[in-house]
Amino acid sequence: MNERLHSVLAQRGVSPESLAEACEVDPKTVTRWLGGRLPHPRHRFRVAHHLRVEELFLWPAPVLSAGRPSAGSGVELVGTYQNRASVPREMWLSLLQGAREQISVLVFSGTFFAQSNPHVAKMLAERAAAGVRVRLCFGDPNGHAAAIRGREEGIGDTLAAKIRASLTYYRPLVTEAGCEVRLHDTTLYTSLFRYDDDLLINPHVWGQPASANPLLHLKRVDSAGWFDNYAQSFEAVWAGARPWTPDQEVSSSHGQD
Template sequence: MNERLHSVLAQRGVTPESLAEACEVDPKTVSRWLGGRVPHPRHRFRAAQHLRVEETFLWPTPPSRGGRPNAGLGSEIVGSYQNRASVPRETWLSLLQGAQRQIDVLVLSGTFFAQTNPHVAKMLAERAADGVQVRLCFGDPTGQAATLRGREEGIGDTLAAKIRASLTYYRPLLSESGCEVRLHDSTLYNSLFRYDDNLLVNPHVWGQPASANPLLHLRRVDATGWFDTYAQSFDAVWAGARPWTPDQEGTARHGQD
């Protein structure tokens, strides 16, 4: 069974019938692909293009004759987006709801994360209740990194205010077992959103808001790939971050409008 093809179809909301139509093949042919058969090269290309993923992710390069696997370039890339704002809301929701082991978020303000899903705290609490480890790491509104980033984006102290406003959505999580919220003062080269073996990487372009920058959807293949490199960077920032203590820091008790 081609589990990657099954997964991408579900995440994109594409039926086997519509994929068959896009590739101009019989629906039974797509069923055979889902069962593990490798399509003809022209069909692999059209399917990957229609699903907005790398062909080598859906059908990885087979091992060479010497027995050494060929790590096809981009084999971890499920898809890419011109900017974070173009990622469908359904993708964020399905990844969050489908997480079974861990959810890690590394951002500066992450305002959109709650504003596009007003029930995000409740959903995170539900995942934690099912045994999922939830770790949220925001920028420290009093730190130097937030001050510098605000200056580079030309918004001054607005970024610190956005962080404080964003944090108010997650106050209910502080009393939930399995949920942690910390503040970091690190130079953030990218925002990270991990859901088990799925990772959304939002690189930061100097002077531009994160929402306007590209986003890569990665799926873990092995311990030597991009996924683990980014995951380790999250762990490094998390280790140096401090617990969020809203009552001591005077953070507002209510979210922004």
């Protein structure tokens, strides 16, 4: 079953019959797509265009078996987006809800992560209760890295305020088993959002907010690829970050994810 196609149809309020009409195919054909059959390339394009979603989200590139080209050749790259806002909300939700082992997030403030989904803390707690390891790493609002980033973006102390505001959404997670929230004070070149073997990478361009920069979707193939390089950078930052203790935090005059 193509759960992603089912989900997007429900989110968009589009019936299988109307999708069939838009794609000029028999409704039974759409039923087969929903059941897991891979459409012809021209139909995949029309479905994605009609539903306003990336084709690779609905039909991810298959993971190749022995004899595949090396991961460094780009096999792991399954999707690109002009900016973070171009990523369908349904994709964020689907990846979060589909995680079975880990959810790892590395940002400065990550305000969009909660504002685009007011129930994100509850959903993360539910995944943790199901055995998923949840790790959220935000910029330290009192740190030098956030202050420097704020100056580079021309927003001054606003970044530190955004971090504090964003953290309020995740306060309930501090006491949840399986959930950890930490603060880092590192130069952040890329925001990372990992859901098991899916990794969304949001590179940072100097002087621009992360929301205005491209986003890449990687799917892990093997340990020699891009995926693991970025995953290891998360682990390095996480190891040096300090636990967030809301009741002990103090405001600072220092310092967008």
